Amino acid sequence: MEQKIIICWGDSLTEGxxxxxxxxxxxxxxLQNMLGDEYKVWNGGYSGDKSVAIMSRQGAYTLTVxxxxxxDRGEFTVKLGLRKNGFGFLLDDGTELNCMNVQVxxxxxxxxxxxxxxxxxxGEPYSLGLTFDGVEEKTDGAYxxxxxxxxxxxxxxxxAGASVTLxxxxxxxxxxxxxxxxxxxxxxxxxxxxxxxxxxxxxxxxDHLTHDHYLAIIPYWSEGALIEPFKKAFGDHAxxxxxxxxxxxxxxxxxxPNEDDLARLEKYSMPASLRYLNRPGDVxxxxxxxxxxxxxxxxxxxxxxxxx
Numbered sequence: 001m002e003q004k005i006i007i008c009w010g011d012s013l014t015e016g017x018x019x020x021x022x023x024x025x026x027x028x029x030x031l032q033n034m035l036g037d038e039y040k041v042w043n044g045g046y047s048g049d050k051s052v053a054i055m056s057r058q059g060a061y062t063l064t065v066x067x068x069x070x071x072d073r074g075e076f077t078v079k080l081g082l083r084k085n086g087f088g089f090l091l092d093d094g095t096e097l098n099c100m101n102v103q104v105x106x107x108x109x110x111x112x113x114x115x116x117x118x119x120x121x122x123g124e125p126y127s128l129g130l131t132f133d134g135v136e137e138k139t140d141g142a143y144x145x146x147x148x149x150x151x152x153x154x155x156x157x158x159x160a161g162a163s164v165t166l167x168x169x170x171x172x173x174x175x176x177x178x179x180x181x182x183x184x185x186x187x188x189x190x191x192x193x194x195x196x197x198x199x200x201x202x203x204x205x206x207d208h209l210t211h212d213h214y215l216a217i218i219p220y221w222s223e224g225a226l227i228e229p230f231k232k233a234f235g236d237h238a239x240x241x242x243x244x245x246x247x248x249x250x251x252x253x254x255x256x257p258n259e260d261d262l263a264r265l266e267k268y269s270m271p272a273s274l275r276y277l278n279r280p281g282d283v284x285x286x287x288x289x290x291x292x293x294x295x296x297x298x299x300x301x302x303x304x305x306x307x308x
Contacts, residue, residue, distance in 0.1 A: 217293065
């Protein structure tokens with residue numbers, strides 16, 4: 001039986017920061033357990049990725065080389081730019097790709113995580129890596145991105161404008177359904193302009209699909225500000241987590257809400273009992289919170305006829 005491919009695109013919220021590998025506590029893993037063997041759920045979440053990086057990994061953006069990349073004879077690896085500032089690949093809107101986590105994508109042994117490597121540039125395979133050599137402040141995610149080739153027999157110049165294809169961007173061509181939860185690292189406000197920008201990024205990922213099976217999980221850290229705009233944009237495909245969480249649903253996953261949880265629910269704020277770290281600005285969830293997201297996605301997919 002050929003499995004139907006489901007891809008969950010996102011950042012650390014999808015990757016499941018703090019959740020053990022193989023424990024079934026990440027939301028894509030919990031969704032896999034609900035769907036069964038007829039489906040294969042891929043976890044496309046990389047910690048620290050901004051939405052443009054997630055979109056590039058999915059294939060919604062076409063990438064090209066910004067400036068010539070040169071290898072000397074005998075040189076296997078060259079250093080590109082800083083991950084946080086941009087490392088030499090242009091999006092098709094003219095801006096430079098940055099804040100894409102090459103560390104996870106290049107080395108993860110998890111077979112259900114789409115890999116960034118090999119990166120194909122003008123038809124030839126390369127590998128993205130990283131180095132802290134020359135980094136003044138070694139903060140989390142601050143490193144230089146490197147590019148490695150297979151043979152160093154000759155000098156090589158990769159010209160500006162060369163096409164760049166990240167590994168497994170072709171997954172969307174064979175997917176059955178895709179789920180999107182992006183924007184946690186974008187530092188966007190709840191202004192009308194920023195909400196429109198985030199929705200346009202979701203929409204671009206939807207437009208890249210070759211089918212209409214998708215779920216747009218509404219970012220839940222905005223205390224309800226995104227609910228109506230997202231529902232207007234995506235209709236029944238929008239999954240409104242903060243409207244679906246109730247005391248009863250919390251109890252169903254093993255949490256009895258306290259008074260603070262109930263007060264937060266009234267304000268469309270994620271209850272502390274569902275958070276991984278209950279500190280200001282943290283949006284990561286614990287196993288109970290991720291299970292609820294998986295449950296809501298499962299139920300909405302079921303309502304849309306994606307699965308029985």
